[in-house]
Amino acid sequence: MPLVTIDDIQIEVPEGTTILEAARKIGGDIVPPAMCFHSKLKTSGGYCRTCIVKVEQGSAKDPRPMPKPVASCRTNVMDGMVVRNITSPENLEARAGVVEMLLINHPLDCPVCDQAGECHLQDLGYEHGKEATRFEFARREFEPSDIGEHIKLHMNRCILCYRCVKVADQITDGRCHGVINRGEVAEISTYIEKAIDNDFSGNVIDVCPVGALTDKTFRFKSRVWFTKPVDAHRNCTKCCGNVRLWYQGEEVLRVTARKDQWGEVEDNVDGSTAWICNECRFDKKNTSDWTIEGPSKIDRHSVISANHYETNLRNIKADTLKMLGSVPHGVKVELGTGALDPNNLHK
Amino acid sequence: MTTSEQIVFSKESLDVVQKMMLRYPEGKHKSALIPILHIAQAEFGGWLSAPVMDYVAVILKIQPIEVYEVASFYSMFNLKPVGKCLIEVCRTSSCWLCGAEDIIDHIEKKLSIKVGETSSDGMFTLKAVECLGSCGTAPMMQVGADYHENLTIGKVDELLEKFKSEDKQSRYC
Amino acid sequence: MSKKLLLKNDHIHNIHELSVYRQNGGYSVLENTLKISNPENVLEEVKKSGLRGRGGAGFPTGLKWSFLARPEGVPRYLVCNADESEPGTFKDRYLMERIPHLLIEGMILSSFALGAKTSYIYIRGEYFYVARILETAIAEAYAAGLLGKNIMGSGFDHDCYVQVGAGAYICGEETALLESLEGKRGNPRIKPPFPAVAGLYGCPTVVNNVETIAAVVPILELGGDEYAKIGIGKSTGTKLISASGHINKPGVYEIELGVPVEEFIYSEKYCGGIRGGRKLKAVVAGGSSVPILPAELILKTANGEPRLMSYESLGDGGFATGTMLGSGGFIVMDEDTSIVKNLYTFARFYHHESCGQCSPCREGTGWMEKILHKILEGHGTIQDIDLLWDIQSKIEGKTICPLGEAAAWPVAAAIRHFRNEFESYVQNPENIKDIKHYYRLQN
Numbered sequence: 001m002p003l004v005t006i007d008d009i010q011i012e013v014p015e016g017t018t019i020l021e022a023a024r025k026i027g028g029d030i031v032p033p034a035m036c037f038h039s040k041l042k043t044s045g046g047y048c049r050t051c052i053v054k055v056e057q058g059s060a061k062d063p064r065p066m067p068k069p070v071a072s073c074r075t076n077v078m079d080g081m082v083v084r085n086i087t088s089p090e091n092l093e094a095r096a097g098v099v100e101m102l103l104i105n106h107p108l109d110c111p112v113c114d115q116a117g118e119c120h121l122q123d124l125g126y127e128h129g130k131e132a133t134r135f136e137f138a139r140r141e142f143e144p145s146d147i148g149e150h151i152k153l154h155m156n157r158c159i160l161c162y163r164c165v166k167v168a169d170q171i172t173d174g175r176c177h178g179v180i181n182r183g184e185v186a187e188i189s190t191y192i193e194k195a196i197d198n199d200f201s202g203n204v205i206d207v208c209p210v211g212a213l214t215d216k217t218f219r220f221k222s223r224v225w226f227t228k229p230v231d232a233h234r235n236c237t238k239c240c241g242n243v244r245l246w247y248q249g250e251e252v253l254r255v256t257a258r259k260d261q262w263g264e265v266e267d268n269v270d271g272s273t274a275w276i277c278n279e280c281r282f283d284k285k286n287t288s289d290w291t292i293e294g295p296s297k298i299d300r301h302s303v304i305s306a307n308h309y310e311t312n313l314r315n316i317k318a319d320t321l322k323m324l325g326s327v328p329h330g331v332k333v334e335l336g337t338g339a340l341d342p343n344n345l346h347k
Numbered sequence: 348m349t350t351s352e353q354i355v356f357s358k359e360s361l362d363v364v365q366k367m368m369l370r371y372p373e374g375k376h377k378s379a380l381i382p383i384l385h386i387a388q389a390e391f392g393g394w395l396s397a398p399v400m401d402y403v404a405v406i407l408k409i410q411p412i413e414v415y416e417v418a419s420f421y422s423m424f425n426l427k428p429v430g431k432c433l434i435e436v437c438r439t440s441s442c443w444l445c446g447a448e449d450i451i452d453h454i455e456k457k458l459s460i461k462v463g464e465t466s467s468d469g470m471f472t473l474k475a476v477e478c479l480g481s482c483g484t485a486p487m488m489q490v491g492a493d494y495h496e497n498l499t500i501g502k503v504d505e506l507l508e509k510f511k512s513e514d515k516q517s518r519y520c
Numbered sequence: 521m522s523k524k525l526l527l528k529n530d531h532i533h534n535i536h537e538l539s540v541y542r543q544n545g546g547y548s549v550l551e552n553t554l555k556i557s558n559p560e561n562v563l564e565e566v567k568k569s570g571l572r573g574r575g576g577a578g579f580p581t582g583l584k585w586s587f588l589a590r591p592e593g594v595p596r597y598l599v600c601n602a603d604e605s606e607p608g609t610f611k612d613r614y615l616m617e618r619i620p621h622l623l624i625e626g627m628i629l630s631s632f633a634l635g636a637k638t639s640y641i642y643i644r645g646e647y648f649y650v651a652r653i654l655e656t657a658i659a660e661a662y663a664a665g666l667l668g669k670n671i672m673g674s675g676f677d678h679d680c681y682v683q684v685g686a687g688a689y690i691c692g693e694e695t696a697l698l699e700s701l702e703g704k705r706g707n708p709r710i711k712p713p714f715p716a717v718a719g720l721y722g723c724p725t726v727v728n729n730v731e732t733i734a735a736v737v738p739i740l741e742l743g744g745d746e747y748a749k750i751g752i753g754k755s756t757g758t759k760l761i762s763a764s765g766h767i768n769k770p771g772v773y774e775i776e777l778g779v780p781v782e783e784f785i786y787s788e789k790y791c792g793g794i795r796g797g798r799k800l801k802a803v804v805a806g807g808s809s810v811p812i813l814p815a816e817l818i819l820k821t822a823n824g825e826p827r828l829m830s831y832e833s834l835g836d837g838g839f840a841t842g843t844m845l846g847s848g849g850f851i852v853m854d855e856d857t858s859i860v861k862n863l864y865t866f867a868r869f870y871h872h873e874s875c876g877q878c879s880p881c882r883e884g885t886g887w888m889e890k891i892l893h894k895i896l897e898g899h900g901t902i903q904d905i906d907l908l909w910d911i912q913s914k915i916e917g918k919t920i921c922p923l924g925e926a927a928a929w930p931v932a933a934a935i936r937h938f939r940n941e942f943e944s945y946v947q948n949p950e951n952i953k954d955i956k957h958y959y960r961l962q963n
Contacts, residue, residue, distance in 0.1 A: 001391035048712035049880050049918055068917040074710050097914030100881035134907055137890045160876065178412045180419040181874075182688070183706070184886040186876035192397045370681045372595070372638075375721055382705035385645070387703050391783035394627050407703075420685030420705040420875075423645045439607045439765040440808060440865045477689070477869045478607040478645050478808075482851070483771045492648040 002079035006030055007087040008299075016274035019072035019083055021049055023247055025260065030085050033095075033124055035209045036161035037073035038264055044166050048159060049098045050124060054091045060313035071093050087339060093129070096343040104135035105184075109154045115211030117224040120263060121159060142187060146249045148196040149204060150216045150282045155187050158212035164188065164204035170199045188212065199238050202281040204256045208263055217282050218246075218254040227253055229296035234289055238277035242294050245287075252285045260294070263337050274311075354402045360386050365384035375411055380417055384424055393433065394425035396472055412454065422476070430465045432510045435489045437473045441482035450486050453500050457507060471510065523750055524549040525738035525758050527774040528733065530618045536653060538660040541621040547666060549741045550625050557740075566736060568744025570756035575601055575692070575729030576807060576847040577922075578831050584861075587716040588634055589724040597725040598636040600651075600733055601625060601697055602643035605689040606807035607869055608849025611760035612730035615773040616643070616650050619734075620625035620657035621790035624680065626733040628671065629740060631678050634726055638679050641730075642697050645686040654682045657913050689873035693921045694727040695719075696875065707877045707920035731760050752778030755830035757843070761790075765852035766906070768792035780833075781805075781827045782819050785852060798853040805834055805847020808866050808927030811933030812859065813843050836864065864892040866926065870927035881924045884915040888931055895942065898949030905942045909935050 001013045005021050005031040013022045021039070023031045032053055037045030045051075051073045055066035060080025069091060072083070084091055103125055106241045110116040140157035160179065165188070168175035177190045190196065196204075205213050227246040234241045245253040259275045268274045284290065356364060364383055371378040383403055384395060391399045400414040404449040407414075418424045425433075434454065438447045451473075458471050458514055481487040484496035488503075495506055534540045541547070551561060567582030574686055575913065600623070604612040621899045623641070631639050643651050653789040656681055661667045669677045688706045695709035699722050709718070719725020733878060735757060739747045748756045755777035764770045769792035775784065783792045785800065794800055800815040821827050822841035827834065829845070836842045888911055891904050908931055916928035935942060944951045 101879045104883055178416045180415055182420045182876040183876040282742050324351050377703035439869050443865050444765050477872050480604050480610040480613050482608050482610050
């Protein structure tokens with residue numbers, strides 16, 4: 001198995017693992033942020049460039065450094081590869097540049113955006129962004145539109161991650177929205193007014209890393225940090241029925257798929273991805289519709305995890321590794337033996 | 348052109364389309380999309396309306412969005428109506444160095460339209476475009492499939508007169 | 521130094537016709553090769569020739585061919601990149617228009633070497649009339665048994681088709697070209713895999729520039745070793761240079777690599793000097809994306825050596841004092857030229873041509889254009905110059921495809937060599953020359 005070093009931490013991973021996946025196995029601060037990659041969507045990734053890393057040594061066989069930063073989500077590890085993410089100031093500077101590009105035309109309308117609190121761009125801006133914009137021109141503007149009865153498209157907020165296009169291609173029958181026009185004015189659109197109408201269309205909301213695609217049934221109802229996530233299931237004829245309910249008091253304000261610490265839709269026990277149908281998402285808003293499993297495990301994501309009743313144990317792993325990150329170059333850290341496994345931490 | 352019933356390729360165009368699709372391996376007929384859109388644009392009034400694009404989607408057995416995505420990507424496809432005579436003047440580096448802006452100025456005045464506009468009689472649309480690979484014969488403009496090179500104000504005047512009397516659509520194919 | 525290989529017959533009347541082309545020796549290389557050679561030998565000769573890709577990147581062609589995967593039972597493709605769109609470049613158009621059969625002969629020979637039964641010539645949509653010329657030539661070739669089944673009785677089958685684009689510079693990037701050829705948006709693919717492994721329709725594919733493929737004909741005629749003797753050092757053979765701008769004789773010139781730049785600009789054989797007897801200010805030597813150089817650095821290297829028209833000599837000094845041969849789009853500017861305005865036309869171009877897939881290019885190209893526009897309108901500040909520099913550095917190397925570099929390099933070079941002009945524009949807006957109006961993006 002290839003042995004790769006990321007920010008001085010070594011890990012062995014199976015052949016064909018990407019740098020990003022290897023970094024996620026290590027966990028903690030050394031994991032590059034990813035806006036467009038989604039492990040459950042084939043051919044995703046490579047577009048946003050936020051996950052770029054510096055490859056200091058290509059492989060044991062060919063130790064030359066890679067000439068440019070690479071997208072860690074689309075670059076496979078090689079045996080003996082040496083990668084720098086947060087231990088390279090140059091790489092952090094490059095990433096800050098990408099973040100700035102993503103923000104120059106962004107409306108920064110977080111106060112009125114339903115995604116606020118669970119927005120990847122918000123996290124990214126917080127971690128890497130500058131205090132003020134250097135962009136002094138009029139921002140690009142699109143009119144908000146409805147794509148389907150329950151989905152709102154705010155193109156102004158879109159970062160063109162292509163995830164929603166891939167969802168439509170890969171889990172629905174017949175895509176009717178896509179990316180039209182090109183360059184700076186490229187946009188997600190149905191081109192002519194058309195409702196996206198199929199049982200799984202709502203999943204575009206769950207994969208959207210920003211507030212471009214939001215759930216109209218949750219629109220302006222509350223802020224996500226005032227709601228409490230609870231895992232629940234029901235027998236559904238269309239989908240797996242495994243969902244996350246977002247409560248405010250006794251009321252279910254929103255139903256989403258269950259997402260993991262990377263914001264990706266989780267797998268069911270049988271290994272399939274837990275995409276949910278529109279009926280579960282938009283129509284089942286009563287506690288009586290569901291069998292409650294218990295409070296959801298939430299972490300990593302900004303304000304939702306703050307003061308959350310489920311203690312953020314997984315961060316212990318990150319902190320431990322941060323300390324280990326300062327061990328001398330070349331020292332191998334054994335992982336997965338149990339002590340650092342986040343699943344064990346919950347037990 | 349107002350109802351979808353009327354959007355049907357002529358027999359000649361259909362023959363070309365059929366032949367075109369044989370150029371690609373089985374199942375890869377989507378490759379014919381761009382050539383077919385050129386034919387459609389030429390045949391249906393110099394631009395691609397949504398019904399025309401839907402018709403092309405039916406021919407190729409693909410989703411309409413796949414056609415919209417492609418048609419809106421390429422600069423030669425007009426998604427809005429244009430004049431019968433589409434004048435595209437190159438404005439990039441070498442053409443600019445050799446006076447393209449004077450040519451554009453002159454055409455704007457002569458036709459009383461600005462870049463991006465269509466004359467009120469629907470005859471002319473003027474566009475300023477990026478490098479057309481005619482840098483050695485700058486300044487230049489493309490009208491339909493024809494390149495008009497080494498332009499001077501006098502030459503432009505002659506051409507505009509000629510286009511006025513030729514009441515035919517400029518098209519690429 | 522004067523040697524013509526590609527354009528030796530371009531003056532012959534009707535050389536675009538098959539009969540005339542054959543009367544002048546056309547297709548004899550193909551005939552000999554099919555009769556006495558084999559694919560391995562052709563590849564060997566191309567390797568020996570030292571031919572480098574003529575589209576701009578200058579990658580060794582033989583090496584590129586040798587990367588082609590050859591799994592059993594999977595078709596392989598040759599695709600000719602005739603999407604010539606780099607501002608300042610018009611050589612492929614000239615070659616295809618004048619001598620279409622030279623390209624077709626090169627296509628068949630290259631396909632023979634690569635084992636490709638099908639090839640496509642992807643030509644930019646605006647060159648519609650050139651596509652027609654190619655279609656006619658291909659039809660002639662089919663009729664004469666030079667394409668199709670059992671070419672010249674050799675048992676080699678090959679089909680060659682023309683495919684038109686529809687207006688997108690990005691389709692000159694080989695994976696965007698393949699996407700476009702598959703009937704999709706011209707979005708560059710994320711690599712790896714490279715086309716040599718998974719290209720057109722997921723099959724192993726070689727994409728080569730028009731001039732590169734045409735050069736295979738003289739290489740096989742002379743032999744790789746003989747071809748390699750032409751030119752200078754690792755810049756072997758001849759190169760088509762598209763000369764434009766403020767020169768007396770713009771046009772396409774075939775040069776033996778190694779001609780001094782000074783000779784190329786001033787001799788009657790080539791550009792014939794600067795228009796109106798003015799002084800030379802700057803040259804963009806290899807198409808819009810390569811760094812612009814001021815007169816003193818384009819004529820002589822930083823070490824004072826005469827600068828030559830070759831990959832190495834133009835690159836001498838790196839980007840600090842050198843540039844690149846690129847596609848051979850040679851744009852000459854006289855003493856009255858506004859470098860800032862010229863840069864603005866480039867920035868507007870790249871903004872217009874960005875595909876929009878990745879963030880640094882989608883957002884950064886427009887940003888740079890807007891700042892340059894602001895400077896030209898007389899509202900620029902010193903900070904704007906520094907900001908431009910910073911933005912280009914944030915695009916370069918961070919994008920999916922080389923359009924990022926292509927957009928960044930001209931900005932960097934203009935500031936590097938002509939910062940005083942930018943400063944004079946922001947400090948004394950009355951110095952801004954040639955301000956009339958600026959055409960913004962139009963649909």
